[in-house]
Amino acid sequence: MNETVTDWEPAYARRAARMSSSEIRELLKLLDQPDIISFAGGIPDPALFPREEAGNAYQTIMGDPTRANAALQYSTSEGYLPLREWISSYMTRLGANCDPDNIVVTSGSQQALDFLARLLVSPGDTALVDWPTYLGALQAFNAYEPRYDRIEFGATNRTPESYAEAASEATAGGRVKFAYVVPDFANPTGRTLSVAERESLLALAGELDIPVIEDGAYAALRYDGTPVPPVIAMDAARTGHVDGARTIYCGTFSKTLTPGLRVGWICAARPIVKRLVLVKQASDLNSPLLNQVVMHQLAESVFDRQVTASIACYRERRDRMRAALERHMPEGVTWTSPEGGIFLWLTLPEGFDGAELLARAVAEEKLAFVPGRAFFADGTGANTLRLSFSLANPEQIETGIAALARLIRG
């Protein structure tokens, strides 16, 4: 009889082999050092948080015994109805006509990604993703053991059949189960899909008869250029309602109001939402009602103002970062020019290693960013970096980019 466990590895599920720590999350620990310049975490500037309004909302609710008792009790898995009503109006305003029954509240859009992979993916099924794509999405999906194939946009030799064939060749009985995209100001590249690219994505999904998962985390933060409708809006327009759409939209208040309350949502056809409510029930019963009530009050009262303030703040920082890159970067370094969001993507000459550069940046310049390789499902991209311009102030951006250029020059 084994009195104690000395080796836990044999106890784990097969999927545990695919669980790895996020370089981004580990880097968040660096932010505790006040003198570091961070282009790392994709997190909002706390100076923008609607702190007073949130404080007042908590006070109002907790000061009313009936509301306070409801807020401190278990609640429904689908989420707080007035919040779902607000979200369905918001989605409808974005062009995706829907009702509160098309919405389930999640603990941030990260939980939405977890739930969707849980609902859709059996081990060995294929998920189509961009190369690179949001690292947290890969981490969420990995628990359900998919293989990945790269969605190609624009001029491509890939036919719908080629995706299906690759899926069934890789796994007996394996199928393509969904396509995941961050179509607006993508994490990590800052890139936005054109209307034509969105149309071709919907056509591909139609041919393969699969859902599209649209991650709209940054969509509200556009600084210039022409707005492009959400994929779900283009999709729902064909039948006039989200119930006829194959697109499943993941939204969040994390980049517009506050990430700390962990309130996000999924907007999808009713049959999907009903299933997701069961997933939520089994997973954590419900998101805290109090946080949802507060988020509803914030959405009602300060959403537009917060979006406007965030756009003004982050647009300036993007401009400063772009200008600093122009001024300091040596030849051979290229970068994206995002029309919104909080990320800019840097490509260094072949041979550079982002992880090695980060180690030097932290040690020599007290500067942090995220090496790009983690965002590639195939492990390539060693010579890329993700720079976030949301947290550093304009002076830090200037100093940090100059320091980064020095490091790259060697």
Added chain:
Amino acid sequence: MNETVTDWEPAYARRAARMSSSEIRELLKLLDQPDIISFAGGIPDPALFPREEAGNAYQTIMGDPTRANAALQYSTSEGYLPLREWISSYMTRLGANCDPDNIVVTSGSQQALDFLARLLVSPGDTALVDWPTYLGALQAFNAYEPRYDRIEFGATNRTPESYAEAASEATAGGRVKFAYVVPDFANPTGRTLSVAERESLLALAGELDIPVIEDGAYAALRYDGTPVPPVIAMDAARTGHVDGARTIYCGTFSKTLTPGLRVGWICAARPIVKRLVLVKQASDLNSPLLNQVVMHQLAESVFDRQVTASIACYRERRDRMRAALERHMPEGVTWTSPEGGIFLWLTLPEGFDGAELLARAVAEEKLAFVPGRAFFADGTGANTLRLSFSLANPEQIETGIAALARLIRG
């Protein structure tokens, strides 16, 4: 090309076939009717909630700009350190010597169960559970496609080998991956495992070299009888520390302070906790920091008082329910006599159907409870009922039990 999706079923993962709605959660909707007597949901009486203290805690934190900004930002996946310190002291007080690094904060103990199955179970592996057991645990585990085998306590013909053989016979390569128990005042039976039963459980787990998942949701609510140490305490005593234990403890503040903030925890050996932090990261990044900070303040200031008040309240209700059952129930009906917790388990004569009885109870007597069948992994138990005595007041308990007896008499 399929313009819209008319049948979502083919899109789902295999595991979706095992997702079903909880009768308990559906019943929660009945509670909206103010005149119903509910013995259904296993939820605390809101009259006990530390409402003022919670309100004050929110106000204090949100009134301090530095703390408020931290509370509204992303935070660490493992949880708020002072809360983990409080929990590790609490677990040490219970006899399970441990450190804050042995604790990960979860969104209630429901999320703990989800995470543990995700970490431990590959499809076809075996989970040992009691018959009946907590329905929410079966729902959480089902997403990872285990098969179930029944743990037998006390005099049994089952050898450790028989569990292992059944697992590998049922699934090629399938293994027993854990044993799950609610050892104190179990949901749904109210039953408590004796020291001898806990010892034999640990011996069985040792022979099979598997972890024990101990669900301590109700453990703090003992009304009489002799306290029994937690399984994790007996286990950790062998090496002097939780790091040497195979038992993984799931705890929650839901039954002692408030369920609404969704704060629970897992206490386990460090290698397990490290893995679980990765699971948390991929799953929802972090639980809301604000809720954790408030829960920490409540735990520091009113935990003992709340436990004392809850015990006084629920003990009286248990006594009233027991007395009413004695007074009203016809011969042939038996029930458990729990020393704590919030549940009592009724067994009706063979031939009764709990679900049918519930339909009549709601329609004819405005009375709700949970039919017992859902708690059996093998679908038996049609003639059993779970009665919760936590929410109805003593007068309602008297009225409700009299009504239930009328229904049973027919």
